[in-house]
Amino acid sequence: MSSEDSGAVSRDRRRHSTHIRSIIVGGTLPVAIGLAATLLMASWIPELPDPIAVHWSGAGPDGFGPAVPYLFMPLAFVVVYSVFAVMMSWKTTPSGSLASGQKLVLVAGVWMSTMLGIGIGGSVEFQRGLSDAKDAPDVGITLAIGGGVGLVVAAVAWFLLPPADEAQPSGAVPKSVDLRGGERLSWSHSTRFGNGTMAILGVVIALTAGIAIFAAMSSRPAAGVAIVALAVVAVSVVSMSLWRVSADHRGFIVRGAMGWPSKRILLADIRTVQVLDVHPMRDFGGYGWRWSGGGRSGVILRTGPGIEITSSRGKRFVVTVDDAETGAGVIAAVLKKQTSRAE
Amino acid sequence: MLIRIDPSSGVPLFDQLAGSIRASTITGAISVGERLPSARELAASLDINVHTVLRAYQLLRDEGLIDLRPGRGAIVTGRASGDYDALNHAVDAAVAEARKLDITPSALTALIREAYQ
Numbered sequence: 427m428s429s430e431d432s433g434a435v436s437r438d439r440r441r442h443s444t445h446i447r448s449i450i451v452g453g454t455l456p457v458a459i460g461l462a463a464t465l466l467m468a469s470w471i472p473e474l475p476d477p478i479a480v481h482w483s484g485a486g487p488d489g490f491g492p493a494v495p496y497l498f499m500p501l502a503f504v505v506v507y508s509v510f511a512v513m514m515s516w517k518t519t520p521s522g523s524l525a526s527g528q529k530l531v532l533v534a535g536v537w538m539s540t541m542l543g544i545g546i547g548g549s550v551e552f553q554r555g556l557s558d559a560k561d562a563p564d565v566g567i568t569l570a571i572g573g574g575v576g577l578v579v580a581a582v583a584w585f586l587l588p589p590a591d592e593a594q595p596s597g598a599v600p601k602s603v604d605l606r607g608g609e610r611l612s613w614s615h616s617t618r619f620g621n622g623t624m625a626i627l628g629v630v631i632a633l634t635a636g637i638a639i640f641a642a643m644s645s646r647p648a649a650g651v652a653i654v655a656l657a658v659v660a661v662s663v664v665s666m667s668l669w670r671v672s673a674d675h676r677g678f679i680v681r682g683a684m685g686w687p688s689k690r691i692l693l694a695d696i697r698t699v700q701v702l703d704v705h706p707m708r709d710f711g712g713y714g715w716r717w718s719g720g721g722r723s724g725v726i727l728r729t730g731p732g733i734e735i736t737s738s739r740g741k742r743f744v745v746t747v748d749d750a751e752t753g754a755g756v757i758a759a760v761l762k763k764q765t766s767r768a769e
Numbered sequence: 770m771l772i773r774i775d776p777s778s779g780v781p782l783f784d785q786l787a788g789s790i791r792a793s794t795i796t797g798a799i800s801v802g803e804r805l806p807s808a809r810e811l812a813a814s815l816d817i818n819v820h821t822v823l824r825a826y827q828l829l830r831d832e833g834l835i836d837l838r839p840g841r842g843a844i845v846t847g848r849a850s851g852d853y854d855a856l857n858h859a860v861d862a863a864v865a866e867a868r869k870l871d872i873t874p875s876a877l878t879a880l881i882r883e884a885y886q
Contacts, residue, residue: 608777612814614770614806670806674814749798752771 440522444588448524451583452511452532456539459579460504463543467497473554479562482549487562497550500542504535511535514707517729523591527711527718529584537573537580544572592719597702597734600754602762613756614672617747620728623713627663634659666714669725671733671747673756678735680725680745687715689725691743693764697736699757704732704746733757770799774815778875782817786825794834794845795853805835805843 471493480496481489515528524532548568553559605611619627638652668683677693710716710726717723724732724744731750735743735757747753772789774782793799805811808826812819830837836844867877 603771607775609773609775610815610817612772612811614810614814616803672806672810672814675816676814756771 437520437522440588441518444518444522444524445516447587448512448515448528448532451586452515452535453508455583456504456508456535457501459536459539459543460501463539463547464497464501467547467550470550470554471497474550475553475556475559477559478550478553479559482562482565486564487559490559493550496546500539500546503542504539507535507538517705517708519591519708521591523588525708525711526590526592528707529587529590530711531707532587533580533583536583537576540576540579541569541572544575545569548572597700600699600701600751600758602758603752603755605759605763610675611756611759612672612674613753614670615747615749615753616668616670617725617727617745618668619666619713623728624667627667631659631663667727669727669745671745671753673733673753673760675760678733678743678757680743689743691735691737693760695737695739696757696761697738697740699754699761700734700736701750701754702732702734702744703730704744705729706746710744770805772811772815774817776817783821783824783828786811786815786817786822787828790825790829791832791834796857797853799845801845803845805845807842 474493476493477490478493478496479487479489480491481487511531511534514531515524519525545565545568548571549562549565552565552568553562556562603611603613618624634656638649638656665682665684665686670681670683672679675693676690677696678691678699679688680690681688704710704724704726706713706716706726706729710718710724713726713728715723716726720742721740722742722744724734724742725746726732726744727746730746731748732744732746733750733754737743770790770793772786772793774785774789776782778785780788790799790805794801799805805826806814808819808822812822815822826835826837826843829835829843834846836846838844863877863881867874872880
């Protein structure tokens with residue numbers, strides 16, 4: 427067996443172990459905590475008032491409802507979040523480990539399940555034996571305890587995961603586009619969120635609109651707040667979802683659909699250009715205009731090819747865009763022309 | 770979409786620009802429904818006059834390749850790129866052959882122009 431083969435085998439083994447630990451920490455553990463809390467609360471149902479207090483204003487309870495949906499709420503949240511967290515950490519780093527952002531997403535599920543389990547569990551426990559839920563004591567303390575204990579459990583969970591891999595994936599030098607004599611080049615391409623991300627954003631906008639309409643029907647001041655919230659969500663989604671990337675003699679330019687936000691890196695400030703494969707969660711911890719460690723930022727809209735520009739100050743900017751090879755090739759060509767002119 | 774123009778060649782700039790965009794729709798580098806950069810943006814990118822870009826866009830509109838509306842920009846409406854597969858292969862083959870014989874791009878273009886006569 428060659429050393430290359432054994433390297434691939436140990437990497438596969440490490441990736442397999444990372445997957446198992448991700449499922450245990452991000453899935454099994456939080457779901458088990460949520461399930462235990464729900465079962466415990468369910469066993470108290472005969473002793474609870476009906477309806478029970480489900481919302482507090484600081485000066486006693488101000489919202490009441492049936493016990494069963496309230497008891498299942500933590501579990502439902504945790505199950506949905508766990509599926510999301512494990513999916514987001516499935517793509518490991520090249521060495522088979524996890525980026526720190528992925529570890530954070532996984533242990534956040536442990537924190538949330540503990541916080542909700544103790545917080546909501548405590549609020550229900552306080553109501554055992556009461557005949558009227560109006561006498562339910564305040565629950566701020568149980569949520570605070572839940573949040574604190576959750577931090578400790580999440581910290582332990584962090585060390586159950588493999589050590590964070592901070593190595594940033596490196597790209598490849600693009601093939602310079604042919605540029606001769608007095609020719610001028612202009613490359614541009616639009617880039618947008620992937621279809622899956624757009625679908626999720628659509629659901630978010632629909633939910634916000636639903637809440638806004640519901641709130642607007644119930645009270646006049648709420649209507650104002652709801653409309654502002656809806657406008658903020660809509661504007662940020664539109665400004666973040668469609669971009670135009672261009673490369674020419676001026677340098678590298680990325681502009682949002684509404685002209686803002688935008689980023690312009692002048693040719694004189696470009697040190698190198700690379701093409702690389704981007705995994706948003708692994709490399710940037712999410713989508714949109716992202717910052718990650720080590721002076722690296724970018725417009726990250728989907729998994730796949732991207733252009734990475736390293737500025738003369740060593741800062742790196744990444745954009746996910748189709749036909750990245752040509753765009754990067756144009757930058758490489760105009761950089762080459764600039765250097766040959768300077769010599 | 771990659772646009773390439775050469776101010777030192779004898780062909781007018783708007784003609785070169787229109788040709789470059791036309792070629793991009795044929796190779797599939799621009800797909801139907803895609804929005805072209807605004808005339809102002811493209812002019813700045815190529816360091817040419819905005820009227821030159823507008824003239825090229827108007828030419829492409831008259832050919833039915835793009836839809837030009839004030840405020841909406843230029844949108845590609847041309848035929849689906851699938852129809853051009855055979856042509857793209859033929860162009861690749863002609864360029865490969867020309868490279869083999871050390872024939873310059875302008876000489877190859879001249880040959881193609883001749884063949885049209």
